[in-house]
Amino acid sequence: MTPAQDNSTPLTGAARIGDVARAAGVSTATVSRTLTYPERVRAETRQKVLDAVRRLDYTPNEAARVLRAGASRMILVQIPHRFGGAFFPGVLSGIDEQLAKHGYTMIMGSLDDSENKARRLIDLVFAGQLDGIILLTGHVPAIGGRSMLDAGIPIVSICAELRDRQSPSVLLNDEDCAVLQTQHLLDLGHRRLMYVAGIPNNYNEVHRYRGFCKTLAKAGLDPIEAPRYEGDYTLASGAAAARAFLTLKPRPTGIVCCSDEMAIGFIKVITDVGLSCPRDVSIVGFDGIEFADYCEPTLTTIWQPRAELGASGARLLIDALSGKPIAADTRIMHRGDLRVRASTSPIW
Amino acid sequence: MTPAQDNSTPLTGAARIGDVARAAGVSTATVSRTLTYPERVRAETRQKVLDAVRRLDYTPNEAARVLRAGASRMILVQIPHRFGGAFFPGVLSGIDEQLAKHGYTMIMGSLDDSENKARRLIDLVFAGQLDGIILLTGHVPAIGGRSMLDAGIPIVSICAELRDRQSPSVLLNDEDCAVLQTQHLLDLGHRRLMYVAGIPNNYNEVHRYRGFCKTLAKAGLDPIEAPRYEGDYTLASGAAAARAFLTLKPRPTGIVCCSDEMAIGFIKVITDVGLSCPRDVSIVGFDGIEFADYCEPTLTTIWQPRAELGASGARLLIDALSGKPIAADTRIMHRGDLRVRASTSPIW
């Protein structure tokens, strides 16, 4: 008998539970118990097992565990294309941190919108390989009539609401935030406002536009007369909005944007043609991305608690997975703040 | 016998392979074959099976498949903290698109650096739940002496090289790119240059600084005399670099930055104190992020083929997983281009 008796490990690959059992002189059941419910095993036995585990560098096979336990501890996080943008990474960090803390792993969906990927993800969902879904978009993948929603696993939405169905959601008070944006410009004396929208029919979009219109109406202005440009949150669409703006007569003096990127793209274009922000045009962004503090001028914007939005969504899902009853109409609201910087000023 | 005979599906959850077999009047083996090797089954039988599959909405259980087949088709992509930045999402898109095309799913590591998460990921790797690893960072998670590198699954690095070990890598010609940056400033007549570094000892960093020094030396300038500020790629560290710059006498007139974010942060600070870019200082960035075209002034920078870098890395890994022999010293080089914009100009 050699001092170092590693011979119990088969040459082919990693140690299995049987190897550990043999090395520790116990049954596989005891090994499993030691690892899952240490308190149900006598301290002495436990020590033997743990020693063997360490000696053999044993890690339980996850597939077998999932198969037997019926839970994978994997969560799908479905994000829109806007991923490239500066907003979502913050939300994802919040989600990821919470999930990791509770032993879950995140799988990201929809970096692009390829059918391949959607199909694979739907398969994984129906294959029982995913325990839950977090949606950061109202658009839910469905192929051949099979929608992720029908897999019967818990779903939580963040910054979005499903169209046809209810699901617990974490939301920003978008409407109030748009009121803050709009009122800020009105307070500075602006009367001709323009609205640079995000993607139409988005949850965010609908609520923000409502806030914009409401605030104008309250000030005795007709929202219908306020020019509205349909952007898609990107720098490029903000630039396009600005080019549309330049053709308007008379030109608005205050711009409400649905993302910081659009605001920055907007500023770039008007600056290039010799206009000045905020001298000629005041602009309010939305999101509070880091660049907002580094562009010229710095951006007045609505700051969103990105990590918090993600974290509460993740916690909600984890609760649901732990069997806690979560009503489908649960709504957790977070608040955005107006942060006044240099891109807005009183009208001349 | 009712026309719609769904009774074969048990009340408890989803259909299993046995249900399909029963519904189609064949054995489970035939169902499995039909799904995996359709050509090995008689067309007529195949049709019966596929009909049953559709009728029962059957999706094979992934855990069972993984357990049996020994491959999960899941890939871990390990990214640095710099994730929040604008550079990585482009690389990730490239990776994700390729992986999806080949039926692989991406799991993202290290959004933050929590020990929880690292532990879970290392477990998954050793638990055989991950088929391969793509590293976008030289830093490989290891806890308690157990490193991901030792799990015996294929690893590919992108924009990085491992410290202690070789692995196939996809790289940018960083040194050449730094030469382009530096030479561009020299060509414009700048003689006092400053170098704003990324995180020290990074693969990128080492090569870029080498290119910087080499180019100065070739022009008869002493690299040692060029101020060097150690940043971390972020906007904030670019701003800090600028504050350091402001204390220098005489001040450099040309700045070589290792990221666009740092360049933009730098410009912000010097603009705020009344200096002008490029009139007083010329600045070259690195990465070619989208914001580089929207800041003021637009940024002269090195454009990196982000999606391509990701895609080749993914393809390399997929090849390795398909059993293709990939030498550990494989190096796939991509080229960055100098894109001249408005942040650099001839010295007065």
Place this chain on the structure above:
DNA sequence: TTGTAAGCGTTATCAA
């Protein structure tokens, strides 16, 4: 071409 049956590695039930 199809069916039978033996695993894949774990966990949970039941008995000892």
Place this chain on the structure above:
DNA sequence: TTGATAACGCTTACAA
């Protein structure tokens, strides 16, 4: 407290 053993749902020799 521990051990034997039957699942979990699928794939794949091997046999028919």
